[in-house]
Amino acid sequence: MKKTLYIVLFAAIAQMGCKKFSEFQVDPNKTTAATPDLLLNAIEQKAFQSTNLDVALASRQMINTDEITLNQYYGWNRGSYATYDTLRQVVKMEQAAINTNKPQYLPLVKFFKAWNFLQLTQTFGDIPYSEALKAEQGIVAPKYDKQEDIYLSILNELKSANGMIDGNTANLQGDIVFGGNIQQWKRAINSLSLRVLISLSVKENDSKFEIKKRFAEIVNNPTDYPLFTGNSDNAQLKFYDLQGNRYPYFNSNSMQTAYYMDETFINLLKSLQDSRLFRFADKAPKFASLAATDFKAYGGGNGSAPKDENTARTLSGEVSKINPRYYNSPANEASIALGYAEQQFILAEGVVKGWISGSANEYYQKGIRASMQFYNIDEATINAYLAQATVQLNANANPLANIITQKYIASFMNSGWQPFFEQRRTGFPVFDTTGAGVLNNKRIPKRWMYPEAELRLNQQNVSGAIARQYPEGDNINGVMWLLKP
Structure with a gap:
C-alpha cells in the first residue's frame, strides 16, 4: 500500500515538473493580454x-539663471x-x-x-x-x-x-x-x-x-x-493631488530658485495691459510693496543676455519669478495639448488668408476670451481688454501679427512646442537674439x-x-x- 502511494506521488511530482516555472506565476484571475x-x-x-519649461526658455517666456541652458541660448x-x-x-x-x-x-x-x-x-x-x-x-x-x-x-x-x-x-x-x-x-x-x-x-x-x-x-x-465649441472641449490633461498625477513642476526646487520671467514676455503683457500677467508671474522682490494688480510690480530678465548679467539682475530684485501656484499647487491648472482658444486663432487666420469666409475679428476675440477665461479672469476685465486699440484686430495693419501674438500668450506653460513652431512659421512674435549670451551665431x-x-x-x-x-x-x-x- 505504501509502495503504491509513493508511485502515485512520484507521478504527480513528475507531471508538475513538465510545466515551466513561469506557468505557476500566472494569476488565473487576471488577464495577461493587453x-x-x-x-x-x-x-x-x-x-x-x-507643459514644458524648455519651451518657455526657447520661446522667450522664461529664463534660467543657474546654468547656460541650450534651449534659452539657441545652442541645442x-x-x-x-x-x-x-x-x-x-x-x-x-x-x-x-x-x-x-x-x-x-x-x-x-x-x-x-x-x-x-x-x-x-x-x-x-x-x-x-x-x-x-x-x-x-x-x-x-x-x-x-x-x-x-x-x-x-x-x-x-x-x-x-x-x-x-x-x-x-x-x-x-x-x-x-x-x-x-x-x-x-x-x-x-x-x-x-x-x-x-x-x-x-x-x-x-x-x-x-x-x-x-x-x-x-x-x-x-x-x-x-x-471644439468652448474650453470644456479642450484636449487636456488634468492633475490631481495623487501620487503620479500631480502637476509636473509641483514642489520643483529648480522652478522656485532658477527660473524667472523673460522681460520681452513681461513687457509684451504690460504693453497690452494684459491681466494674464498676474496669473503667470509673481511680483519682483524690489516692487513687493505694490499691489499684485499693478503692472509696475513685474519685471523680467533678458533671455539673450549672459547668465551672469541675469543673475545680477535677479539679486537686485528686479526680476519676477513664475507665479508660485506653478510649484505650490499639486493640481494647479490643466495642461492643454490642443484647445478651443488655439482653434479660434487658427480660424481667424483662415479668414485673413481667404481660406474661409466669416469674421476674423470674431474668431480672434473668441480665442482671447477663451484663454482669459481659462485663467479665471472676470468678464468685465476681459471686455475692457478686448476694447483696447492695441488688442483689436486691425485689418489695415498686420492682423496675422495680432493673431499669432495672442496665440503665443495663450500658450504659456501649455501647448508643447507649438509657440516655437508658430514663431518659426510666421516670424511672430520676434524672439530677441541681440544679447551677448546667444549661441548659434545669434540665429534661432x-x-x-x-x-x-x-x-x-x-x-x-x-x-x-x-x-x-x-x-x-x-x-x-x-x-x-x-x-x-
Missing part, C-alpha cells in the same frame, strides 16, 4: 503632457526619437482593439499616430514613417519618408478617423481626457486637422494638398466635421539634428535623408520642406 483601455490611458498621459543640437516609444504603444493599442473586437479605439489609433508623427516631422524633417514600427516584420532599418508625403498621409488619416466615428460608435474605457466620450474625440480629430493645415500655410498653392479646400470643408460642414534654430544612435543603426537611410534635405549637412539651421515657400 487591453486597449489600459494602453489608451498611458498613451494619453505621454502625448498630452504639454540633437533631438530624440523617444516619441517612437509612444507610437509603439499606439500600435499595441491597435492590435488589442482588433483582438478584443473594440473598433471604437481605432479612430484614436489614427489620431495618436498623426499626433506623434507630426511632432517628429516638425522636429527633424524627413523621418521613418511608412516602414517605422515594423521591427517584428524584420524591418530594423526603416527608410526615411519625405516630409511632404508624411503630411499628406497625416491629413488623409485624420479625415479617415473622423469618418470612422458616427452616432452609433461606442464610447471608450480608460479615457482620462474626455471621459470616454467618443464624440469629443471627433472634435479633437478635426481640430488637429486644422492645426496641420495651418502649419502648411506656405504651401497653400500646392495643388497636391488642396489646403484651402480641406480647410473650408471642415469649417463649413459642422455636422460631418464638428469642432530651425530644427533639431537627428539622434546619434540613428547614425549608427540606420546610417544609410538617415544619410540619404540628410543629403536630399540639407545640402550643408545635418545642422540645426537647416530649412525643412515645411518652411520653404
